Amino acid sequence: MSELREKFDQLPQDFDRMAIWNGIEKPKRQMFPYRILWVLLLLIGFSGVFWGINQYNKSTLDKNKVFVEKAVPSFGQKSDSSRLSMDLPQLAPIEMDSNAALAMEGHIGLLENEFSLAYPKPKAVSPKEEASFIASNEFFNSQSQHVYIGSWNLNPGVDLSTAISSDFYVFESADPGPVLSLSKVGRNRLSIRAGLGRHQTTFVSAGEEDIRWREKLEEAQLDYSLGLRYEREFKHQLLFSLSTTYKLYKDNIQTSYLRETEEQKVLESYELYNHYHLFTAQVELGRRFYLKDFFWDVSAGLGLQLKQITETDFFVSEGELASEVQIGEIYTNSRDVYTSLQTAIGRQIGDRIFIRTGLQLNSGIDLSAKEAPLQHRMGAGNAFVEAGIRF
Amino acid sequence: MGKFVTDKELVIACLKCDPAAQWELYNKYVQAMYNTVYRYTCNHQDTQDILQNGFTRVFKHLKNYDESKGQLLSWIRKIHVRCALDFLKKRKSFFEEIEEGLALPDQNPTAWEELEAGYILKFIEELTPRDRVIFNMRQIEGYSHEEIAEMLAININSSRVYLARAKKMLREKISAYQARLSIVQ
Structure with a gap:
C-alpha cells in the first residue's frame, strides 16, 4: 500500500509551483524592524530616482553651457588645442605592440575611422549611431510577485546587466541601480516598473594607424526607465507577456590622441555627448522549468524599438595640414524590429527574495539604416535581486 | 539539499x-x-x-x-x-448512501504494488468519482472503512460496496489492458 503510494508520490507532474505558492496564505513574521527596513528600502529607491532625475537635468544644463562656451571661439583661438599641447609632453609616449594592443588601438581606430566618414557628412555614420542598446530584459525583470499589498506587490530591488553588440564591437555596461516595481499578483499580472541605472559605452574595434599617445574618458551616465507590462500564466508554466518600456540615457565620451601618418603627426580631440530616448514594445512567450534547487527560464520574443538620438559632437584636429572644428546637434530617429532569445537560471531564496542571471541574444533589423541594417547583440549577466516584506 | x-x-x-x-x-x-x-x-x-x-x-x-x-x-x-x-x-449528490448494497469479498486480490503507478493512475481516472475516492482512501491512503465512513459521512457498508466496485472495475481494465499487450507482443 505504502509502496504504491510512494510510486504515486513520485509521478512527474507538470504544474505551476509558483502560481500555487503565490496563492497560499503564509503566516508572516510580525517584526517591526523588518517593516522599517522595507520602508527604508522604498524611501531609498524613490529618493534615488528623484535624485537621479535632478542630477540628470542639472548635468544636461551644465553640459549645454559648456558647449555654448566652446562653440564661441573658433579653433584658431587655441582654447582646446593649447590645453592638449600642454598636456602632451607630460605623458610618456606609449609604444604599442600591434598584437597586444589591438583592442586599445582598435578603440581609437573606430572613432577615428568613423569620424573621418562622419566629418564631411555628419549624418552618414558616427560611432554612436551604431552603438546599440540592449532592450530591457523585461521577461526576467518581471518576477517580483513576492511582496503583497492586498493583491499587489511593491518591491524595491537592484538590477545589474551588461551587453555586447557584435556588429560594431560596442560594449555597454550598466552598473547596479535601484528598481521599484508595483505588480498585481495572480495569473493575470500587470506591473509598473521604474528603474535608475548607470550606463556606459566603450568602443572596441580594429584600427590601422599608429597611435603614439592617447587619453580617453568614458563616463558612466545615469539612465532612467519606466515600464508597463502585462503577463498571463497558462498551464505548464507557460508565460505570455506584452511589455512597453521607455528609457532615457546618455553617453559622454572624450578622447584625445596623437596619431602619426607617413606625412605628419596629427593631434586630435573628440568629444561626444549623446542623449537617447528609447521606446520598446515587446511580445514574448516563455516557459519556466523547475529543477531541484533552481529554476530555468527560456523565452522568445518579437519587438519593436524606436530610438531618438540627439548627438552633440565636438572635434578638434591639429596638424600641419588640418586644423578645423565642428560642433552641433544632430537628431536621428531609428526603428528596429528584432527577435530575442533569452535564457536564465535562478533560485528562489525564501518567499521574498530570488536571484537570477541569464543570457539574451537579439537579432534585429534597423529599418532606418541604409548601411549595415542587420544587428546582432548579446546581453549577459542579467541579475536581479528583489526583497521586501509582505503586508 | x-x-x-x-x-x-x-x-x-x-x-x-x-x-x-x-x-x-x-x-x-x-x-x-x-x-x-x-x-x-x-x-x-x-x-x-x-x-x-x-x-x-x-x-x-x-x-x-x-x-x-x-x-x-x-x-x-x-x-x-x-x-x-x-x-x-x-x-451535490457526490456521495450517495448505499443502504442495501452488498460488499463482495475480494475473490482475486490484485498485487497493486507490482503494477506501474502511471497506468494505474490512468485507470483510476476512468473510475466514477465516488469509486475513485473510496479506492484512494482505502487502497492507497490506508484508511479503514470506519474512518472513511466517518470522513465522508456515509455508512460503512456503502464504503465497502464502493470499494468492491472500484476494485472490480480496475481489475477488468487492467486485465483488458494486459490482454491487449499480450496480443501485441
Missing part, C-alpha cells in the same frame, strides 16, 4: 515564520501532495486550488503537528486529503 536537514528543524523554522523554511517545506512536499490530490480530482485546475487551500491550512495549523504521532508527510497528506474531500463534497 535544503537548508534544513530534518523535518523537525523545518517545522521549528516555519513556526518562527521563516520564509525560507516555508518555501522549503512547500517545495519538499508539493509534488507528493499534487499527486495525492490529483488522484481524487483528476483535474489539474481543481488540484491547484485544493493545494493552495491545503498548504494554507498546513501553515496555519503547523503548531498542532505532533512529531510523536507520525511523519510530517503523513500529517500534510491527511490535511490535503481532507481538503480534497471537502472540495468534492461541495458538489
Whole structure:
C-alpha cells in the first residue's frame, strides 16, 4: 500500500509551483524592524530616482553651457588645442605592440575611422549611431510577485546587466541601480516598473594607424526607465507577456590622441555627448522549468524599438595640414524590429527574495539604416535581486 | 539539499515564520501532495486550488503537528486529503448512501504494488468519482472503512460496496489492458 503510494508520490507532474505558492496564505513574521527596513528600502529607491532625475537635468544644463562656451571661439583661438599641447609632453609616449594592443588601438581606430566618414557628412555614420542598446530584459525583470499589498506587490530591488553588440564591437555596461516595481499578483499580472541605472559605452574595434599617445574618458551616465507590462500564466508554466518600456540615457565620451601618418603627426580631440530616448514594445512567450534547487527560464520574443538620438559632437584636429572644428546637434530617429532569445537560471531564496542571471541574444533589423541594417547583440549577466516584506 | 536537514528543524523554522523554511517545506512536499490530490480530482485546475487551500491550512495549523504521532508527510497528506474531500463534497449528490448494497469479498486480490503507478493512475481516472475516492482512501491512503465512513459521512457498508466496485472495475481494465499487450507482443 505504502509502496504504491510512494510510486504515486513520485509521478512527474507538470504544474505551476509558483502560481500555487503565490496563492497560499503564509503566516508572516510580525517584526517591526523588518517593516522599517522595507520602508527604508522604498524611501531609498524613490529618493534615488528623484535624485537621479535632478542630477540628470542639472548635468544636461551644465553640459549645454559648456558647449555654448566652446562653440564661441573658433579653433584658431587655441582654447582646446593649447590645453592638449600642454598636456602632451607630460605623458610618456606609449609604444604599442600591434598584437597586444589591438583592442586599445582598435578603440581609437573606430572613432577615428568613423569620424573621418562622419566629418564631411555628419549624418552618414558616427560611432554612436551604431552603438546599440540592449532592450530591457523585461521577461526576467518581471518576477517580483513576492511582496503583497492586498493583491499587489511593491518591491524595491537592484538590477545589474551588461551587453555586447557584435556588429560594431560596442560594449555597454550598466552598473547596479535601484528598481521599484508595483505588480498585481495572480495569473493575470500587470506591473509598473521604474528603474535608475548607470550606463556606459566603450568602443572596441580594429584600427590601422599608429597611435603614439592617447587619453580617453568614458563616463558612466545615469539612465532612467519606466515600464508597463502585462503577463498571463497558462498551464505548464507557460508565460505570455506584452511589455512597453521607455528609457532615457546618455553617453559622454572624450578622447584625445596623437596619431602619426607617413606625412605628419596629427593631434586630435573628440568629444561626444549623446542623449537617447528609447521606446520598446515587446511580445514574448516563455516557459519556466523547475529543477531541484533552481529554476530555468527560456523565452522568445518579437519587438519593436524606436530610438531618438540627439548627438552633440565636438572635434578638434591639429596638424600641419588640418586644423578645423565642428560642433552641433544632430537628431536621428531609428526603428528596429528584432527577435530575442533569452535564457536564465535562478533560485528562489525564501518567499521574498530570488536571484537570477541569464543570457539574451537579439537579432534585429534597423529599418532606418541604409548601411549595415542587420544587428546582432548579446546581453549577459542579467541579475536581479528583489526583497521586501509582505503586508 | 535544503537548508534544513530534518523535518523537525523545518517545522521549528516555519513556526518562527521563516520564509525560507516555508518555501522549503512547500517545495519538499508539493509534488507528493499534487499527486495525492490529483488522484481524487483528476483535474489539474481543481488540484491547484485544493493545494493552495491545503498548504494554507498546513501553515496555519503547523503548531498542532505532533512529531510523536507520525511523519510530517503523513500529517500534510491527511490535511490535503481532507481538503480534497471537502472540495468534492461541495458538489451535490457526490456521495450517495448505499443502504442495501452488498460488499463482495475480494475473490482475486490484485498485487497493486507490482503494477506501474502511471497506468494505474490512468485507470483510476476512468473510475466514477465516488469509486475513485473510496479506492484512494482505502487502497492507497490506508484508511479503514470506519474512518472513511466517518470522513465522508456515509455508512460503512456503502464504503465497502464502493470499494468492491472500484476494485472490480480496475481489475477488468487492467486485465483488458494486459490482454491487449499480450496480443501485441
